[in-house]
Amino acid sequence: xxxxxxxxxxxxxxxxxxxxxxxxxxxxxxxTILGLAGLVAFTLVTAxxxxxxxxxxxxxxxxxxxxxxxxxxEGLFNVTDADWRAQYVELLxxxxxxxxxxxxxxxxxxxxxxxxxxxxxxxxxxxVGAALSLPLAVxxxxxxxxxRVTHAVVxxxxxxxxxxxxxxxxxxxxxxxxxxxxxxxxxxxMFTIGVVVKLTSDVVDGIDRGPIEAARAAGASHAAAxxxxxxxxxxxxYASFSLYAFELNxxxxxxxxxxxxxxxxxxxxxxxxxxxxxxxSVIVFVYLVLVVVVEQVSxxxxxxxx
Amino acid sequence: xxxxxxxxxxxxxxxxxxxxxxxxxxxxxxxxxxxxxGAGKSTLIRAINGLVPLTSGRVTVxxxxxxxxxRRALRELRAQVxxxxxxxxxxxRSTVLNNVLMGRLHHVPLWxxxxxxxxxxxxxxxxxxxxxxxxxxxAYVRAGNLSGGQQQRVGIARALAQQPSVLLADExxxxxxxxxxxxxMRYLQQINRELGxxxxxxxxxxxxxxxxxxxxxxxxxxxxxxxxxxxxxxxAVFEEIYGRSLTADDVLEGQGGL
Numbered sequence: 298x299x300x301x302x303x304x305x306x307x308x309x310x311x312x313x314x315x316x317x318x319x320x321x322x323x324x325x326x327x328x329t330i331l332g333l334a335g336l337v338a339f340t341l342v343t344a345x346x347x348x349x350x351x352x353x354x355x356x357x358x359x360x361x362x363x364x365x366x367x368x369x370x371e372g373l374f375n376v377t378d379a380d381w382r383a384q385y386v387e388l389l390x391x392x393x394x395x396x397x398x399x400x401x402x403x404x405x406x407x408x409x410x411x412x413x414x415x416x417x418x419x420x421x422x423x424x425v426g427a428a429l430s431l432p433l434a435v436x437x438x439x440x441x442x443x444x445r446v447t448h449a450v451v452x453x454x455x456x457x458x459x460x461x462x463x464x465x466x467x468x469x470x471x472x473x474x475x476x477x478x479x480x481x482x483x484x485x486x487m488f489t490i491g492v493v494v495k496l497t498s499d500v501v502d503g504i505d506r507g508p509i510e511a512a513r514a515a516g517a518s519h520a521a522a523x524x525x526x527x528x529x530x531x532x533x534x535y536a537s538f539s540l541y542a543f544e545l546n547x548x549x550x551x552x553x554x555x556x557x558x559x560x561x562x563x564x565x566x567x568x569x570x571x572x573x574x575x576x577x578s579v580i581v582f583v584y585l586v587l588v589v590v591v592e593q594v595s596x597x598x599x600x601x602x603x
Numbered sequence: 604x605x606x607x608x609x610x611x612x613x614x615x616x617x618x619x620x621x622x623x624x625x626x627x628x629x630x631x632x633x634x635x636x637x638x639x640x641g642a643g644k645s646t647l648i649r650a651i652n653g654l655v656p657l658t659s660g661r662v663t664v665x666x667x668x669x670x671x672x673x674r675r676a677l678r679e680l681r682a683q684v685x686x687x688x689x690x691x692x693x694x695x696r697s698t699v700l701n702n703v704l705m706g707r708l709h710h711v712p713l714w715x716x717x718x719x720x721x722x723x724x725x726x727x728x729x730x731x732x733x734x735x736x737x738x739x740x741x742a743y744v745r746a747g748n749l750s751g752g753q754q755q756r757v758g759i760a761r762a763l764a765q766q767p768s769v770l771l772a773d774e775x776x777x778x779x780x781x782x783x784x785x786x787x788m789r790y791l792q793q794i795n796r797e798l799g800x801x802x803x804x805x806x807x808x809x810x811x812x813x814x815x816x817x818x819x820x821x822x823x824x825x826x827x828x829x830x831x832x833x834x835x836x837x838x839a840v841f842e843e844i845y846g847r848s849l850t851a852d853d854v855l856e857g858q859g860g861l
Contacts, residue, residue, distance in 0.1 A: 507692035508705075511758075514652055515765055516682030516709030521716040525705050529697045 372574025373581075381575075388579050407564045408580055412587065415560035418481040418553070419546040425482070426489025427539035434494045434535065435523050438501035440509075443519045459491040463549045467558035478559035485549055489542045493535070500534040501527065537602045540595045547591055551584060604630055605651060605769065605801065609660035612646050612825075620646035622825040624660070630768075633795040633802045635816035635833070637809065639845055643825040644805040648771045651803070652684045653677050664769065682709035685762025685800075687791075689774035691754040695747025699738070699757050702746050703729040706764030725764075732760040736790050752783035759790055763798075770794065772804040776811070781855050784808075788815045808855040809841045 346352035375381040395403035404413050435441035437455055442448030461469075466487045470480030504527060512522035554562020561584060568576040605628040612621040620643045628634060636644045649655035650662050653669050662669050667680045685706070693702045707725040708716055715721055733739040736756040741749060746757060755775060762770055772791060776784035788804075792815050795802040806812050812819055812833065819836040821829030821844035829836070829844050842848055 505695075507688060507690055508694045510654065511686065511688060511692040511761065512705050512708060514654060514681055514684075514686040515706050515761070516678040516680075517705065517716075518678065518708070518713065520713060521708045521711070524717050525697075525701070525708065526694055529694050529701075532696070 368572065369574050373578045384575060385579065388575060389583075392576075392579065393583075407567065408561070408576070408583070411554070411561035411564035411580075412583065414478055415550045415554075415562075415584075416547070416587070416591075418478055418485060418550045418560050419543060422482045422485030422550075423489055423539065423543040423546050426486040427493055427535075427542065429486070430490050430493035430497065430539070431528070431535060433490060434497035434531070435501065435527065437494050437498035440504075440506070441498070441501050441523055441527060455491065455494050458487055459495065461487070463488040464552060464556060467553045468556045471557045476557040476559075481550060481553040481558035481560055484553060484558060485546045488549060489539075489546060492542045492545065493538045496538040496541075497531060497535045500531050504530040533602045537599045540599050540602075544592050544595050547588055604628065604663070604665070606663045607647075607650075607660065608662070610650060610657050610662055611659040612643075612650060612655055613658045620655075620825050621650065621657075624825075624827050626820070626827060626830070628801060628803070630801055631795070631799045633792065633815065633817045634804070634820055635812040635818075636803060636805045636820045636822060637807060637812050637841070637844055638822035640807065642822040644822055645773055646825075647822065648686075648773050648803055648805055651769065651771060652681045652686060678709060682765055683767055684769040684771060685765045685767035687755070687758050687762050687770070687772040687775045689777045691751070691758045691778075693746040693754055693757055693761075695745065697746060698743050699733065699746050699749070699760075700726070700729055700742040702757055703732055703760045703764050706732070706761040709765070728766070729760070729764045732763040733757075735763060735794070736760050750783075751779050752786060755779065755783075755787050756790065759787070759794070763794065767800060770800045770802045772802070774805050774807070776806070776808075776855075784811065784855055791815070808853065809836075809838075809849070810854045810856060812836065 343350055344353040346354070371378075371381070392406040392408045393402055393404070395405060404410060433451060433455065436447055436451040439448055442451065463484050466484035467480055470483040474480050474483070508526035508530075509522055512526040517525070550560045550562075551565075552562050554560045554564070555566050557563070561580060565577060565580050568574075568580070605626075607624045607626040610621050610624040610626075611619070613619050624647065636647060638644050646655050650657055650669070651664055653672070657670055664680055664684065667676060669677075669680070672680060694705075701719075704711075704721055704725060707721065707728060711721060711725060730739060730742065733742055736759050738753055738756045738760070741753065741757075746754060749757065755778075758775075770791070775791065776787050779787060788811060791802060791804060794800055804816070813836060816833040816836075819829065819831060819833045819840075820827065821836075821840070823844055823846055829840055831840075838849055841853065845853070
């Protein structure tokens with residue numbers, strides 16, 4: 298020790314007794330440099346106005362915004378105009394009240410009925426989809442599947458399911474079962490399964506395996522062991538993911554009407570084709586309120602599930 | 604009766620956890636298996652219910668012999684052998700009663716276990732098992748809310764709900780403090796004496812082994828190095844089993860600092 302200390306003194310440096318050496322900051326990894334360069338190149342190639350590019354010019358954006366259809370803009374959000382505001386309130390009144398009904402709120406109109414149907418689609422799709430998701434989530438995890446073949450098949454099917462967007466599912470089901478709420482429910486059921494199975498089965502890998510060993514040691518079958526030792530452990534996460542899927546479904550259900558799968562999207566596409574942008578604006582506004590309220594409720598429940 | 608004949612277990616990594624073990628255990632015995640960690644105690648116990656398969660040799664439990672059982676026969680064997688674990692292995696989110704009902708799973712139709720609608724007779728057996736370890740008042744409490752000693756008693760009740768003829772306990776007190784350890788050991792002894800269940804307990808505290816066992820089995824590097832009455836298992840014997848001189852860590856009463 299004393300020998301080392303004297304060496305330090307000769308070098309004219311003071312070092313702590315432990316002789317710690319601060320490392321030099323390592324240079325960035327080649328992967329990082331190449332990755333960033335590639336990202337920039339890819340963005341430019343895609344955005345540039347040439348054979349393989351889409352021709353996106355951020356500098357022209359203000360001009361394009363100013364060039365928009367004045368009828369649409371005025372219909373959608375001319376909030377500063379008193380006439381527009383009066384008309385807006387009148388629209389809300391005609392769509393959501395019924396002079397013959399004693400209730401302050403009526404949902405019989407095209408917009409009101411569409412809203413109700415959207416919520417119904419989201420609720421039913423979430424309940425059916427989530428119910429099917431629990432067993433599938435167990436099978437989708439290595440630990441939960443009874444054998445490798447079942448695991449591989451379930452995983453492959455769910456990967457295919459998730460690769461298909463909900464609007465495509467809706468279009469497919471419209472072809473299969475016809476126009477209406479049913480194809481919407483079926484499409485969002487598939488979407489719910491995709492989301493809930495994936496997220497829940499990821500939780501399975503992190504659970505305590507001790508109870509499963511205990512169930513096996515008691516002579517339980519695989520299915521019984523999973524039900525009693527595994528499912529209770531993943532239940533809070535599963536419930537939380539199901540509520541999250543409901544929030545996604547409520548938003549997803551809004552656009553399904555454009556392909557004929559029911560809900561508020563159908564009313565929206567109708568008024569759009571009528572060039573009645575004020576009605577479109579009412580739909581967007583009312584729907585926004587609905588989604589925000591439902592999401593807040595859902596989030597507060599999910600926080601309790603923690 | 605349990606009988607090991609030339610039992611060997613070699614793990615995929617090449618570790619030989621059991622080597623040429625020949626052992627005969629009569630009905631109703633209370634046996635404590637001692638040895639350092641890694642000596643093969645857990646493997647020996649898990650070979651009896653097939654949780655660890657033998658790579659050669661045989662183990663006979665009652666009228667069934669491993670290996671060579673199909674899945675159904677293996678589950679029947681396991682139903683007859685209760686098991687208690689070092690870390691309790693309870694579902695902490697489930698109630699005590701539901702944990703104990705796991706001991707009935709072999710005898711319950713699948714639709715009942717999936718739906719959770721257990722028969723009254725199965726609930727009754729679970730409640731009786733909880734009464735035996737004097738913790739029935741916690742039946743509807745979440746298992747995770749109990750203390751370690753209480754959780755291990757629930758673990759014992761779960762094994763008893765199987766109505767087993769053999770009870771295996773893998774380091775049942777290693778996660779408990781000394782007074783609680785004695786409580787759990789006394790329950791195991793009482794179960795062995797009063798219900799006549801053949802009991803094998805893995806331990807590494809020699810004073811506990813001597814206090815509760817009828818017969819002590821010593822393992823070292825996967826080999827049987829001692830087999831004799833507990834009364835004769837003195838310090839020299841334990842030094843022979845452990846292959847070193849004894850320290851305060853080898854006796855429970857030396858763990859006061861915990």
